[in-house]
Amino acid sequence: MTPCTKLTDLPAFGELRALAAALQSTAIEDLLRDQHERATSYCREAAGLHLDFSKQLLDAAALAALIALAEQARLPARARALLAGDEVNNTEARPALHSLLRAPAAPPGLEHAFAAVSDTRARMRDWAERLNQGRHSGYAGQAITDVVNIGIGGSDLGPRLVSGALKAFHDNIACHYVANVDPADLQDTLLELDPATTLFIVCSKSFRTEETLSNALAARDWMLNAGAAPADLDKHFLAITTNLEAAAEFGISRDNCLPMWDWVGGRYSVWSAVGLSCAIAIGWEHFEAFLGGAAAMDAHFATAPVADNLPMLMSLLEVWNCNLLGAGNHVVLPYDQGLARLPDFLQQLTMESNGKRVAADGTALDYDTGPVLWGSAGTMGQHSFHQLLHQGTRPCPADFILPLTTHTGMARQHRRLVANCLAQSRALLVGRSEEAARTSLLARGLDEAEAARLAPHLVMPGNRPHSVISFEAVTPHSLGALIALYEHRTFCSGQLWGINPFDQWGVELGKEISSSILARMDDDAPRPGLDAATERLLQAWRRAQR
Numbered sequence: 001m002t003p004c005t006k007l008t009d010l011p012a013f014g015e016l017r018a019l020a021a022a023l024q025s026t027a028i029e030d031l032l033r034d035q036h037e038r039a040t041s042y043c044r045e046a047a048g049l050h051l052d053f054s055k056q057l058l059d060a061a062a063l064a065a066l067i068a069l070a071e072q073a074r075l076p077a078r079a080r081a082l083l084a085g086d087e088v089n090n091t092e093a094r095p096a097l098h099s100l101l102r103a104p105a106a107p108p109g110l111e112h113a114f115a116a117v118s119d120t121r122a123r124m125r126d127w128a129e130r131l132n133q134g135r136h137s138g139y140a141g142q143a144i145t146d147v148v149n150i151g152i153g154g155s156d157l158g159p160r161l162v163s164g165a166l167k168a169f170h171d172n173i174a175c176h177y178v179a180n181v182d183p184a185d186l187q188d189t190l191l192e193l194d195p196a197t198t199l200f201i202v203c204s205k206s207f208r209t210e211e212t213l214s215n216a217l218a219a220r221d222w223m224l225n226a227g228a229a230p231a232d233l234d235k236h237f238l239a240i241t242t243n244l245e246a247a248a249e250f251g252i253s254r255d256n257c258l259p260m261w262d263w264v265g266g267r268y269s270v271w272s273a274v275g276l277s278c279a280i281a282i283g284w285e286h287f288e289a290f291l292g293g294a295a296a297m298d299a300h301f302a303t304a305p306v307a308d309n310l311p312m313l314m315s316l317l318e319v320w321n322c323n324l325l326g327a328g329n330h331v332v333l334p335y336d337q338g339l340a341r342l343p344d345f346l347q348q349l350t351m352e353s354n355g356k357r358v359a360a361d362g363t364a365l366d367y368d369t370g371p372v373l374w375g376s377a378g379t380m381g382q383h384s385f386h387q388l389l390h391q392g393t394r395p396c397p398a399d400f401i402l403p404l405t406t407h408t409g410m411a412r413q414h415r416r417l418v419a420n421c422l423a424q425s426r427a428l429l430v431g432r433s434e435e436a437a438r439t440s441l442l443a444r445g446l447d448e449a450e451a452a453r454l455a456p457h458l459v460m461p462g463n464r465p466h467s468v469i470s471f472e473a474v475t476p477h478s479l480g481a482l483i484a485l486y487e488h489r490t491f492c493s494g495q496l497w498g499i500n501p502f503d504q505w506g507v508e509l510g511k512e513i514s515s516s517i518l519a520r521m522d523d524d525a526p527r528p529g530l531d532a533a534t535e536r537l538l539q540a541w542r543r544a545q546r
Helices: 011-023 028-034 060-072 075-084 098-102 111-132 154-165 183-190 210-225 230-235 244-250 273-282 284-303 310-324 342-354 386-391 411-430 434-443 448-458 476-497 505-520 532-544
Strands: 043-046 049-052 146-150 174-178 198-203 237-240 329-334 372-375 398-403 466-471
Touching (some): 011 310, 028 411, 043 310, 060 310, 060 476, 075 284, 098 111, 098 284, 111 273, 154 198, 154 273, 154 342, 174 183, 183 210, 198 210, 210 237, 210 244, 210 505, 237 273, 284 310, 310 329, 329 342, 342 372, 342 476, 386 411, 398 411, 411 466, 505 532
Parallel strands (some): 146 198, 329 398, 398 466
Antiparallel strands (some): 049 466
């Protein structure tokens, strides 16, 4: 696939600049009032998700220009190329086939790769059913009750999100997650577990990832110290890896290894064997529904025109807010405790994908890509960072994520949660004028002078752009659709910015330097190559070990 045109070279970009400048003094509330159909015409649905972008700072002319921008960037053709297995990752010369992992059938030309996916799905199903039915025992003859996934980055964030979000669908096995090389992460996880009934899944494509391997070795020692023999390790360890030799050296047989493929990036891998812990946690039937939700979003992405295409519209809104309205960040606000990990997951998905300084052809960019993504589950954020959203000076475009029902059975409490979400959305829209603040203070019993003094502190400008993504409930299907929606939005934004969203060279330098520092930690004598500040801290560490 040919490299994308840079954003600023697209003909519609100049028009969008003029439209953005003209809209800066426009009130979104006025647009909603004056455009009677806006509350419905600025909404789209797909795969059970409803996107309401009526509270974004754009009018019909800006929306039309954004759609033209997408057409000029050939987003529909690029979406089809992604799904067809074209070489979209130009710096590593390979496709990005995460959509194949949830495809119901082989797309033309991808039959060989799909056969490998189908075989892996069958093996995942076997492990999920065997464990949940109590048919796999540990070294002491007891059935496995707990699974610990050891990974980092995409081998942790995706599975951790899915397992946490779908607790209402959990089967018989409890799943836990360890990622940090800090020994406290593993130690705290193992404190309440029994080695005889615990199974570990080690997720590392190379089986050399420093954090993952360190934790896996410590887990193996924990198992051996509890009484397991080396020959018993196969009863307690699985690996998701391509390095079968290193796994065998560790003590994990080939039969206990499931594959990872080069054409799937870690942050897109939850649909693969990396998601085995999820399949175990929620059972295979529900995991298939999770894949099905994503596949439904893939089908929509491939066929819907730009004006109705949820991932493309969300990408256009991201570029509009970031590059034309000056917002350098994006906040995600899930109003569901099960989705509390969604901002963490999306941070990696979007910032590792699109945090780039050069175009796909290697030339430097003179505009921003990959806004800083952050967020927290509602309603906790309302009592912390929402203050900045309402009264801060920097724009923070937002996505509210709102399931309309709850699995808890506590409808009255969920009613309050929904009310809080809608209230925050409206508060960001309308704000509060100084006159309204003064009237409110007078109603509280303050005199005129004190009300006038305090009123400026209660003013909220409003007019904060945001979208609301709602759906009936957090289910395997809706969660799959939601994650796939953000995956495709991330891809489209990368195409509009003219970058490759599938490499992550920025991750590599820190790994290289860490390896060189580790190699020197036993050497007391300073050597050339480190800056003075790092050398001083290294010497402080050495002294602390004595």
